[in-house]
Amino acid sequence: MKDNIISTADSIIKDINSKIYSPIYLLMGKEPYFIDVITQALLNNVLTEAEKDFNQSIIYGKDIDVYELLTMARRAPMMSNYQLIVVKEAQQLNKIEELDSYLKNYLKSTILVLNYKYESLDKRSEKKKTFLKNVSQKGILFESTELYDSQIPDWIIKNVKEQGYQIQKHIAIMLSEFLGNDLTKINNELTKLFLNLKKGDDIPEKLILSNIGISKEYNIFEFQKALASKDIIKVNKIVNYFISNPKENPLIKIINFLYGFYSKTLTYRYYIDVKEKDISSKMKMQQWMLKDYTEAASKNSYNKLASVISIIKEYDLRSKGVNNNSTDSGELLKEMIFKILH
Known part of the structure; x- marks a missing residue:
């Protein structure tokens, strides 16, 4: 599913924009971004502003009983072809599988959207399994999985292009490494950048450095390069x-x-005798992303890398107060980096 999650979301949104709707959308999974984007497409397209007053309901799972929801879903729209019901935080809706009874005789005029975020419906229950099967047959069942780190730069490039702007690949990589894999956060930061640009403009590196708070010399990816090469002077400057x-x-x-970083380096070290393209496949990363892991693996034995992982875990606990009464975060960072590099 990870390989086609973006194209699947795009396909659903394309249908929505073309006024092709399904009676039920169960949008579930760990990645909230695609759930939000599909839901917003429905909110933007199904009803006119005039129709929304009587035919659009946005409710939260914890605030409604499943049987009340069934009653709402069976209600006819007022002066509109559709009524749109969006249930946010549907993972908090008790007995959600009871909605299966509605699917046996659903109204074509009702569009029911269930936002089941940060998890997926438990498939071990037979009733829930049947509900999922029927949703997939009668409507849209979309599982929103998190993207791999290696997919984020291409997703950024695609997102920027769809908004009418351009971005170079190395800039997209910089953004992904600094902001991580939180797609909502990345999208919000891109939206802020667009305010400083004209349609068709290329996003310059200096705009990112000045607006997102990335130091050109002292940032997390320069830190990674310095650690990989064991450039102690540069590492200490960044620290x-x-x-x-x-x-x-x-x-x-x-x-x-x-x-x-070191978990991935340890994995790379384990596969060090395997061809690079095969390591790339096993690590689910593109080959151009392996450079720092290659260098770090060449400068550290497997046992040393395993020891580094233990050191990081130790300082994770100490940063949370375990076996640490007085050492501040700055000193903890210095101690940890010294142990990692020596």
Whole structure:
């Protein structure tokens, strides 16, 4: 599903924009971005502004009983072809599988949208399994999985192009490495950048550096390069910069980055005798993304990398107060980096 999650979402949105609707949309999964985008497409297209007053309902799962929802779904629209019901946080709707009875005799005039975020409906229950099967047959069942890190730059390029702007691949990589895989956050930051551009413009690196708070020299990807090459002087400069700017560079963010980087390096080290294109496949990363992992793996043994993972876990706990009564986050970061590099 990860490989075609974007195209599947695009296909659903294309139908919505073409006024081709389904009676029920169950949008579930760990990645909220696609759930939100599909829902917004429905809110923008199904009803006119005049029709929304009587025919659009946005409710939360914790605030409604499933049987009340069934009653709402069976209600006819007023002076409109459709009524649109959006249930946000549908994972909090108790006995959601009871909606299966509605699917046996649903109204074509009702469009029911269930936003089941951050998880998927448990398929171990027979009733829920039957409900999922019937949703997929009668409407849209969409599982919104998180993208792999290697997919984020291409998604950024696609997103920017769809908004009428341009972005170079290395800039998209910079954004993905700095902002991570939170698509909603990335989209929000891109929207802010667009305010400074004309349609068709290329997003310049300097605009990102000035607007998103990325230092050209002292950022997380320059940190990764310095760690990979064991450039101790540069590593220490960046560490001091991070300590001086704790709001933009909290210790927990750095620890999460380090854990991700060294875990992937350990995986690369395990496959070091395998051809690079095969390692790329096993790590679910494009070949051009392997450079720093290649260098870090060449400078650290498998046992050393395993030890580094243990060090990071230790300092993760210490940053949360375990076995640490007084050492501040700056000192913890210095200690951890020293142990990693020596």
